[in-house]
Amino acid sequence: MGRSPCCDKVGLKKGPWTPEEDQKLLAYIEEHGHGSWRALPAKAGLQRCGKSCRLRWTNYLRPDIKRGKFNLQEEQTIIQLHALLGNRWSAIATHLPKRTDNEIKNYWNTHLKKRLAKMGIDPVTHKSKNDALLSIDGQSKNAANLSHMAQWESARLEAEARLVRESKLRSHSIQHQLSSATPGYFPGSGSSPGSTSTLAQPPRSLDVLKSWNDGWSKSSEGNGGGLNMRIGDVLESPTSTLTFSENAPPVMNSGAVGENSISMIEFVGTSGSTETGIIKEEGEHDWKSLSNSSHLPDNSVSLTSTLHDMTISMEAPWNPDSLRANCDNVHVGKNVMEEGFTHLLLSDSAERSLSDDGKDSDHSGGSGSGSNYYEDNKNYWNSILNLVNSSPSNSPMF
DNA sequence: AACCTGGGCAACCGCCGTCGA
């Protein structure tokens, strides 16, 4: 704070880069590596600030960047990871190694966000907007929301742990590469240094973990009873850390859980409501064609990503270490990635789409489709967990 | 042909976390 902007210096150029500038930057980095970004412009003969050079390099000039249209799988990955991680573009970018966080962010803001909105899905919460209109009794609502929160955070914990592990691995491998490559740039290396944010980058934070712990610590002091958490706080910001009300501990079914421990969340579904959005958009050929080609009765495809209607069973205390170990044991097959994802996101969820008359079905009482819905939900989120637990390099989609 | 408008994207801005002196 109070620090002067890096480009305050008079004479430094701003705005679009010229081919000559690109060439200078490229040539310098290829020869010397970027080293200190602040010192680079002078050495490379550029009238730019170091930050501008870094951005130009990471977002445009880097040789391992894949440009052009996002394919369907990339879109799905972005959507699902966004559901987990929120606007943490760099984290999302780690699963799309050839895409920059900036590119993903732009694509989200200009395409995917609008698409989800048109489908009736809140792009922030990834919930159907119809949810807000459904009225259910207070307790079940609280329970559902608590479950929502718990599952959400569980998935995010997994993702966070995954990032920790990946960054460690990357740091390790990069140390190896450093011995044989120019600093800061590894031309021709088989495995790219990753996206913008993956270059030996430590995870940004484990704020979720911390919050969870904090919340749980608080809860241990509380009555451990009701479902009184502040729903809005939890639900409205997938990117935020958790907020627990003073007297409203998250409810864990299990008995005592030690301080600083986290209870394992298990996806145990119940019947419940259906929240859907319907894709009926002209011109969304990829999505639409998929729906047509599969076993769908019509063009209606619902994209259900809710976390409702799950109950959680807190079975055993766990901690970040156990979580990490748990992640290590997860192996995701190619089929899961290729079929499960597409299927779950586009086809599977379509089976619970709304009817064309737009009338939402009433599932509050747990209709006969509830168990299927539960299965779908479980599979959906398991697939996301699989995604975040799979190494990008292992993923067949890359 | 000229003008308007909206979409897409590169780049900038400001804040934050980390690290070393």
Next chain:
DNA sequence: CTCGACGGCGGTTGCCCAGGT
């Protein structure tokens, strides 16, 4: 422990261009 330098991140801006009027 403090402070400054630095890099990274997410939000936002503004330019460019294509399509419409």
